[in-house]
Amino acid sequence: MIRAHVLICGGTGCTxxxxxSIQKAFAENLEAxxxxxxxKLVQTGCFGLCxxxxxxxxxxxxxxxxxxxxxxxxxxxxxxxxKGRKVDRLxxxxxxxxxxxxxxxxxxxxxxxxxxxxxxxxRNCGVINPESIEEYIAMDGYAALxxxxxxxxxxxxxxxVKDSGxxxxxxxxxxxxxxxxxxxPNQADQxxxxxxxxxxxxxxxxxxxxxxxxxxxxxxxxxxxxxxIGATEGYVYVRAEYPIAVQRLQKAIDDxxxxxxxxxxxxxxxxxxxxxxxxxxxxxVCGEETALxxxxxxxxxxxxxxxxxxxxxGLFGKPTxxxxxxxxxxxxxxxxxxxxxxxxMGTEKSKxxxxxxxxxxxxHTGLVEIAMxxxxxxxxxxxxxxxxxxxxxKAAQTGGPSGGCIPAHLIxxxxxxxxxxxxxxxxxxxxxxxxxxxxxxxxxxxxFLEFTVDESCGKCTPCRVGTKRLLEIxxxxxxxxxxxxxxDRLEELCYYIKQNSLCGLGQTAPNxxxxxxxxxxxxxxxxxxxxxxxxxxxxxxxxFVIDKxxxxxxxxxxxxxxxxxxxxxxxIAPGHKLPSYVIDPDKCVKCGVCxxxxxxxxxxxx
Amino acid sequence: MKxxxxxxxxxxxxxxxxxxxxxxxxxxxxxxxxxxxxxxxARPVLSTFVEEVNALGLMETVTVSQxxxxxxxxxxxxxxxxxxxxxxVTYVKVDADKAKRIANEHLKGGKVxxxxxxxxxx
Numbered sequence: 001m002i003r004a005h006v007l008i009c010g011g012t013g014c015t016x017x018x019x020x021s022i023q024k025a026f027a028e029n030l031e032a033x034x035x036x037x038x039x040k041l042v043q044t045g046c047f048g049l050c051x052x053x054x055x056x057x058x059x060x061x062x063x064x065x066x067x068x069x070x071x072x073x074x075x076x077x078x079x080x081x082x083k084g085r086k087v088d089r090l091x092x093x094x095x096x097x098x099x100x101x102x103x104x105x106x107x108x109x110x111x112x113x114x115x116x117x118x119x120x121x122x123r124n125c126g127v128i129n130p131e132s133i134e135e136y137i138a139m140d141g142y143a144a145l146x147x148x149x150x151x152x153x154x155x156x157x158x159x160x161v162k163d164s165g166x167x168x169x170x171x172x173x174x175x176x177x178x179x180x181x182x183x184x185p186n187q188a189d190q191x192x193x194x195x196x197x198x199x200x201x202x203x204x205x206x207x208x209x210x211x212x213x214x215x216x217x218x219x220x221x222x223x224x225x226x227x228x229i230g231a232t233e234g235y236v237y238v239r240a241e242y243p244i245a246v247q248r249l250q251k252a253i254d255d256x257x258x259x260x261x262x263x264x265x266x267x268x269x270x271x272x273x274x275x276x277x278x279x280x281x282x283x284x285v286c287g288e289e290t291a292l293x294x295x296x297x298x299x300x301x302x303x304x305x306x307x308x309x310x311x312x313x314g315l316f317g318k319p320t321x322x323x324x325x326x327x328x329x330x331x332x333x334x335x336x337x338x339x340x341x342x343x344x345m346g347t348e349k350s351k352x353x354x355x356x357x358x359x360x361x362x363x364h365t366g367l368v369e370i371a372m373x374x375x376x377x378x379x380x381x382x383x384x385x386x387x388x389x390x391x392x393x394k395a396a397q398t399g400g401p402s403g404g405c406i407p408a409h410l411i412x413x414x415x416x417x418x419x420x421x422x423x424x425x426x427x428x429x430x431x432x433x434x435x436x437x438x439x440x441x442x443x444x445x446x447x448f449l450e451f452t453v454d455e456s457c458g459k460c461t462p463c464r465v466g467t468k469r470l471l472e473i474x475x476x477x478x479x480x481x482x483x484x485x486x487x488d489r490l491e492e493l494c495y496y497i498k499q500n501s502l503c504g505l506g507q508t509a510p511n512x513x514x515x516x517x518x519x520x521x522x523x524x525x526x527x528x529x530x531x532x533x534x535x536x537x538x539x540x541x542x543x544f545v546i547d548k549x550x551x552x553x554x555x556x557x558x559x560x561x562x563x564x565x566x567x568x569x570x571x572i573a574p575g576h577k578l579p580s581y582v583i584d585p586d587k588c589v590k591c592g593v594c595x596x597x598x599x600x601x602x603x604x605x606x
Numbered sequence: 607m608k609x610x611x612x613x614x615x616x617x618x619x620x621x622x623x624x625x626x627x628x629x630x631x632x633x634x635x636x637x638x639x640x641x642x643x644x645x646x647x648a649r650p651v652l653s654t655f656v657e658e659v660n661a662l663g664l665m666e667t668v669t670v671s672q673x674x675x676x677x678x679x680x681x682x683x684x685x686x687x688x689x690x691x692x693x694x695v696t697y698v699k700v701d702a703d704k705a706k707r708i709a710n711e712h713l714k715g716g717k718v719x720x721x722x723x724x725x726x727x728x
Contacts, residue, residue: 003656003670005626038653059627060634060669084639084672127627137613138620146610260607268608 004039004081007057009126011046011212012205012244013366014053018070022054025073033082045213047126048367049113052092057126064111066092113364116383118345120353121206121329122369125213130248133255136216142261144332145220148227149269157228158184161331163339165351170196170287170324171402171428172504173350173417179321182311184229186319191231193222194315194322196292197238197245200284201400202451204431206355207325209367211238211245214329215252219262219275221328224335226273229321233274237292240279250277284401284455288503289322291457302459303503324429326355346372350416358384360433361391373414376406380434391436395519399428401448401455402508404515405441424515426508440537441520442527446474448512456505463506466497470513479540482528491517536605539590543606544583546594550602553578557594557603563587566594622665633668633713635659638684640675646682647701648672654702655685658709668713681724687712696724 008014008023023043030036047055052066056076063086065076072090079085092111119125128135136142148157162177183191195218199207210218222234238246253275256262264272278296285291286301293315295301314320330352334342343351350372356379359365363385370379376396380386387393395405398415404425406413413419417427435444449471458464473490476482494510494517501507517524526532533541546557548571558566558581565587572579583594583603595603607613637643637652655670676684681698685708688694695718697708704722711717720726 001653001656001660002623002626003652007627038656060671082639083641083644083674084637085674128624134616134620135624137616138624140617142607142613143617146613150610266607267610267613 002038002040003060005042005059006039006081007042007044007059007126009045009047009053009055010043010130010244011050011053011125011209012242013046013050014055015244017053017067019054021070022056022068022073025070026077029074029077030081033077035077035081039081042129043131044128045125045130046122046209046367048117048122048209048369049092049364050367051363051365055126061086064092065090113366113368113383113385116374116378117369118353118371119369120333120345121210121326121355122213122367123333124217125209128214130213130215131251133216133252133259133261136214140336141216141332142220144335145223145261146267148224148335149267149271154184154228154230157224157335160335160339161228164330164334164342165346165349166327166330166334166342167350167417168324169326169330169354169429171399171426173427176323176327179311179323180225180228182309183319183321186312188318190233190316190318191229192315192318192320193225193229193231193234194293194296194310194320195222195234195236195238195328196287196289196322196324197236197242198280198287198292199239199242199325199429200282200287200455201402201429201431203359203433204357204400204429206357206367206430208242208245209355210325210329211242211249215245215249216256217329217332218249218325219252219256221331222275223262223266223273224331225321225323225328227271229319231319231321232272233276235276235278235296235315237278237280237286237296239282241282246277246279253277283457284451285457285503285505288505291503292322293320302457303505305502326430347414347416347419349418354415354427354430356430356432358432358434360397361387361436361439362434363388370415372416375412375414377411379415379432380411384434387434387436391438394435394437394439395441397433397435397444397512398431399426399508399511400431401451402426402504402511403428403431404511405435405444405519407519424511424518426511438535438537440478440533440535441516441523442474442478442533443535443537445512445516446471446478449474449509452505452509456509460500460502460506462497462500463502463509466493466501467506467509469493470497470510474513477524477527478533478538480527480531480538484525484528487517487521487524487528532606542590543585544588544590544592544594545604545606546581546583547602547604548580548582549573550600551580552576552600552602553580554599555581556597556599557581560593560597562591562593563589565589622660625665626669632690633664634688635668635670635713636673636686636688637670638674638676638682638686639672642675642679643682643684646679646699648683650702651683651685651700651705654705655709658706659713662709662714664709664713678724681727684724697722698724698727 056065056068158180166176167173280286286295288303291301291303310320355369395407397405453467456463494514565584569582659668683700685697685700
């Protein structure tokens with residue numbers, strides 16, 4: 001008889017930190033201690049706290065072990081599973097540095113990280129085995145599809161989705177119900193449902209986690225969409241760089257077919273639906289809906305002008321609904337729990353929850369799902385555990401290369417589609433990169449521009465040439481050769497690219513520049529006029545100097561300098577016995593090794 | 607899948623297998639499983655509780671787990687029952703038969719088996 005479950009995270013984060021070897025060690029140790037009949041091992045999807053991976057959870061206690069290694073496993077099995085003594089040193093200590101581990105028992109659900117979340121989309125991630133269709137069914141899986149097929153008309157389904165106020169989670173925020181309603185009436189011999197799983201924003205990985213942790217949820221939702229708009233086929237366009245996601249989704253599709261949840265006459269309702277995976281080669285532009293469909297058709301992934309919109313002429317020229325993974329993942333819950341439940345979360349125009357991938361200068365990097373309208377302060381300080389090393393919050397970047405930044409004075413902004421748009425930012429797919437005082441905003445804009453220059457497909461001139469020119473101006477500014485006129489030209493070019501690009505990639509590519517210009521113009525000016533980088537990032541504008549009165553002459557910096565740029569002087573500071581050192585700016589490569597090595601804080605960047 | 611009943615049947619069958627992970631159960635049965643407990647025979651007690659809870663269909667309201675040494679080694683195997691809003695009940699010198707009775711009378715019937723409690727055995 002099974003009395004305990006050991007859940008091991010098999011998401012990409014924990015897999016790369018070694019969860020497969022942990023699972024193997026558990027299997028061996030359970031065998032060795034004769035517990036295989038009593039303890040069940042379950043591989044799950046992402047728990048969200050990737051920073052602390054590999055993550056292991058033991059139920060029924062809900063004990064949350066973090067950063068487990070294969071060597072720790074024997075101890076967990078012997079102490080916890082055999083003798084019932086939790087291995088305190090591995091139990092996650094909640095809020096990080098300050099709070100002590102609650103003795104012996106920190107249940108996953110009690111940690112601040114999880115307590116403040118509303119897990120709708122991620123409800124099964126880290127709870128069920130994603131490769132078991134039966135575990136999904138145990139969690140009310142496929143009940144929504146059953147309800148839709150046996151009790152509701154397609155019109156009613158669309159009405160429910162409309163009433164729920166669900167908006168596209170891939171970035172644009174277009175109302176999902178409206179999209180379905182626009183597609184449903186168009187007559188054709190074939191219609192399609194397409195899932196956009198071409199997650200491309202640097203730092204965003206919520207779609208991957210859903211595919212890895214709860215793939216059946218997507219299948220169920222796509223079948224519901226098929227029923228609503230009258231489509232019998234669906235495609236999931238997913239990046240080939242997500243091998244675990246692809247493999248689990250394929251298994252889920254195979255299992256669903258075997259159980260008759262995909263295929264002909266589902267639930268005896270006469271409704272047919274089947275699903276296919278198409279792999280993307282990792283081009284960012286293929287996340288744009290028309291480029292994505294062109295790529296599925298077997299052509300080079302380039303966008304095309306709209307109209308006609310996909311609702312009229314989409315995949316293979318047929319009416320098509322295309323939604324993002326996270327959007328779809330909301331659908332079964334909305335059908336089962338109802339519009340009132342869904343609309344009780346969120347703000348007036350943004351209902352439900354949003355998943356964010358927290359990254360950058362934050363303690364708990366990972367995946368969080370919060371109700372729309374939660375303030376940025378709450379996400380960063382409470383759920384994310386704040387900024388490490390006592391640094392000050394400077395800005396948060398959302399929406400990846402299409403988005404902008406939220407500066408410190410707007411940290412109390414409730415996060416939803418309209419509020420972010422109003423401050424020149426963008427929800428995007430939900431990447432949230434936290435920056436502190438050591439981040440240079442001009443450099444950040446340059447980073448995203450480098451990305452869009454690489455990823456521009458080249459079809460239209462404003463994007464292909466425009467983004468390249470933007471990057472060149474940014475390069476000029478960060479290398480100290482910029483002028484004030486450059487800043488004006490930069491801004492002018494941004495607006496031109498926004499207005500004239502063919503697709504979303506180009507139309508949003510200038511956002512990181514515009515947003516930083518708006519909130520941090522002084523930093524641009526400092527680079528141009530003072531030839532200084534206030535955050536000390538842009539190397540061309542930095543100078544490393546030794547304070548000759550603080551230097552005790554130990555010579556550690558000189559011995560570690562890779563460029564031999566540091567040498568002894570004749571000057572001995574009062575109170576010191578040895579001559580101080582000096583840095584030759586012509587030889588200095590600005591690597592920072594000297595600063596790291598100086599124990600007397602005598603070296604600084606100016 | 608041809609009917610909702612089929613889906614429901616799978617759900618019923620599987621529910622018991624995942625309910626353990628919800629961790630919201632009102633009642634917790636904790637068996638002392640330190641060296642002293644194991645030496646005194648706590649393992650069969652633990653398995654009896656797990657089996658009985660399943661047999662009685664109490665999986666959704668009762669969880670069975672272990673703990674380390676409670677400090678009263680001479681009374682092992684010790685079993686503690688925590689119920690929301692009620693005082694903890696401590697059973698001592700439990701064996702498989704007693705466990706069966708506790709499961710039936712206390713966990714299912716709601717009546718504390720007074721004669722096995724620590725109060726009755728001091």
